[in-house]
Amino acid sequence: MFTFGLMEIELSQAEENYLKAIYSLFVVANKAVSTNKIAEKLETKASSVTDMVKKLSDKNLVNYVKYQGVSLTTEGKEFAIHVIRKHRLWEVFLVRHLGFKWDEVHEVAEQLEHVKSRKLTDGLDAFLDFPRYDPHGDPIPDKEGNFIKRNITVLSALKINEESKIVGVKDSSSAFLKYLDNAEIKLGAEIKVLHKESFDNSMMLLIEGQKISISQQISSNLYVKQND
Amino acid sequence: MFTFGLMEIELSQAEENYLKAIYSLFVVANKAVSTNKIAEKLETKASSVTDMVKKLSDKNLVNYVKYQGVSLTTEGKEFAIHVIRKHRLWEVFLVRHLGFKWDEVHEVAEQLEHVKSRKLTDGLDAFLDFPRYDPHGDPIPDKEGNFIKRNITVLSALKINEESKIVGVKDSSSAFLKYLDNAEIKLGAEIKVLHKESFDNSMMLLIEGQKISISQQISSNLYVKQND
DNA sequence: ATAAATTTTTAGATTTGTCTAAAAAATATT
DNA sequence: AATATTTTTTAGACAAATCTAAAAATTTAT
Ligand SMILES: [Mn+2]
Ligand SMILES: [Mn+2]
Ligand SMILES: [Mn+2]
Ligand SMILES: [Mn+2]
Numbered sequence: 001m002f003t004f005g006l007m008e009i010e011l012s013q014a015e016e017n018y019l020k021a022i023y024s025l026f027v028v029a030n031k032a033v034s035t036n037k038i039a040e041k042l043e044t045k046a047s048s049v050t051d052m053v054k055k056l057s058d059k060n061l062v063n064y065v066k067y068q069g070v071s072l073t074t075e076g077k078e079f080a081i082h083v084i085r086k087h088r089l090w091e092v093f094l095v096r097h098l099g100f101k102w103d104e105v106h107e108v109a110e111q112l113e114h115v116k117s118r119k120l121t122d123g124l125d126a127f128l129d130f131p132r133y134d135p136h137g138d139p140i141p142d143k144e145g146n147f148i149k150r151n152i153t154v155l156s157a158l159k160i161n162e163e164s165k166i167v168g169v170k171d172s173s174s175a176f177l178k179y180l181d182n183a184e185i186k187l188g189a190e191i192k193v194l195h196k197e198s199f200d201n202s203m204m205l206l207i208e209g210q211k212i213s214i215s216q217q218i219s220s221n222l223y224v225k226q227n228d
Numbered sequence: 229m230f231t232f233g234l235m236e237i238e239l240s241q242a243e244e245n246y247l248k249a250i251y252s253l254f255v256v257a258n259k260a261v262s263t264n265k266i267a268e269k270l271e272t273k274a275s276s277v278t279d280m281v282k283k284l285s286d287k288n289l290v291n292y293v294k295y296q297g298v299s300l301t302t303e304g305k306e307f308a309i310h311v312i313r314k315h316r317l318w319e320v321f322l323v324r325h326l327g328f329k330w331d332e333v334h335e336v337a338e339q340l341e342h343v344k345s346r347k348l349t350d351g352l353d354a355f356l357d358f359p360r361y362d363p364h365g366d367p368i369p370d371k372e373g374n375f376i377k378r379n380i381t382v383l384s385a386l387k388i389n390e391e392s393k394i395v396g397v398k399d400s401s402s403a404f405l406k407y408l409d410n411a412e413i414k415l416g417a418e419i420k421v422l423h424k425e426s427f428d429n430s431m432m433l434l435i436e437g438q439k440i441s442i443s444q445q446i447s448s449n450l451y452v453k454q455n456d
Numbered sequence: 457a458t459a460a461a462t463t464t465t466t467a468g469a470t471t472t473g474t475c476t477a478a479a480a481a482a483t484a485t486t
Numbered sequence: 487a488a489t490a491t492t493t494t495t496t497a498g499a500c501a502a503a504t505c506t507a508a509a510a511a512t513t514t515a516t
Pocket of ligand 3 (some may be wrong): 295338339
């Protein structure tokens, strides 16, 4: 339950990007994040990360012990989630109102997420009618920083005959998203696993009545929600 | 007739702000702009301006001769107008769709104007249905950089019994805009000059049927278009 | 338990944009 | 025309964010 309380301090774009990176790496690893991983994610050098992490630590936004990785403090997490909120709201706006495709929004949202104005963010949220998911199926934090934690699985983990709905993408690279567009695989599509090929782990699916085969590369990057 | 042609180079926010400042100072002065004036406008020091102006000169965006002031090159002007286009389009968006008042938009537009994406700018323009003026009555350049050059006068210059329409504000400070809101003076209002007080240069006006008196401070900061 | 490999940090440099204080040039005053 | 004032530029410093190369710590392999 975050309240985005003590956010008088203004962070630089670089600082915001670091917090966001640390947040998302922590979510998957579930333990303190290494400087190397952060460097890789932000396409920078580990030495730069060490410097920045020290600065964020001085500002009480991360917990950092030399050689032992980085994690976010409560306040750091609030900031990270707030930036993610802005990023995803802008993505919704771009797709819904400006004719962007879901593979075109990332770079622009990466810039827009750093614009500082409470009124802007909350106004945009209201204008969009408080969307709960972004174009890639990722949940959008509300103004208090709360967001839905869904019970999702990766498609490749489903067993034969299980039915589910596509709700998100793990990889949101332009290449993967374009592949999905081409194959007419959309979020919201109902699917059923017809067959799993043990040789290459490819899957035969029934998507909205259509029978198609997808490689493991694909199935392991699609999130599904199992029908109850 | 600008075509926004050679804009492969990416400018920093600081560079963009300098170009915009030089542009608007040049428009009023109509001659090379001094480093001091630029410093004042950008709330920085003249020595910083000298440094930046040298850099912009190296990039062929400004004409600069030591001790003789600064003017924009064709390319510099293109950039400046493009930033102004973005600034004003965002202002329209904020007022029309996010519930901002005209005195609240400037600071946020100041940030949004630096977001780099052709598709975003042109998409926003289309979404807003190609607005020709921003909330303060300033013309919005189109994607080619062309904009309406209107035949406007300052209200204080009108003579008794002349009729005209309020079309813009010279001062767009929050204080002035709030005063106008309070006095219910809006863009588009039809006015007639009833009387000019020679003692303090105040004016008695008929605005949309209402009789009101305004000081010269006010009348010299309102743009009007005379009825033909 | 040592040695080798990998990861992380430090040291020192660079770029961008800013500042203060001093020098130089331009402008105004006598 | 000489002097005083104002404007503009230069010189040197600093903070932010980055880099490379070297040192230190940790982890892995023998
Ligand atoms: Mn970003
Ligand atoms: Mn997304
Ligand atoms: Mn700006
Ligand atoms: Mn405006």
